[in-house]
């Protein structure tokens with residue numbers, strides 16, 4: 045498949061496989077929960093000691109990006125506006141390696157999740173600027189992790205979309221989600 049080189053293209057392609065046949069509250073809760081869980085899966089890699097634990101990092105970072113994209117789409121936001129640069133390669137040049145990368149993504153995703161909990165479950169009005177600020181930090185962490193592990197974010201976005209095209213050839217499909225191959229996660 046051709047490379048997915050801009051955030052807004054990625055967001056559009058990701059939206060193909062979002063489950064929209066549920067209420068807005070369920071979507072917001074699911075996308076927020078997914079973001080936190082996928083960030084947790086990235087953090088989990090740092091706890092493993094197999095020597096190969098980071099082999100799945102690109103896939104897990106792609107999962108984080110997918111949920112960030114879904115939250116953006118749900119709230120009428122553009123990922124490229126949040127990062128300030130739509131071209132992913134150009135944006136990645138502003139990312140850099142930082143210490144404590146293992147927990148920072150999880151922390152920032154958890155903050156977004158905690159805020160969305162208040163919106164979805166506690167009736168707070170959504171402050172879009174707060175959501176944007178949180179997602180910007182999450183995306184920045186993904187970029188920094190990619191730099192730290194010598195990965196290209198465009199490879200991550202492309203692989204993520206290819207994986208989902210294989211899983212959902214005709215877009216989101218509940219039965220295909222339930223009956224996945226054991227190695228399709």
Ligand SMILES: [Mg+2]
Nearest residue numbers: 082085104107
């Ligand atoms: Mg995952």
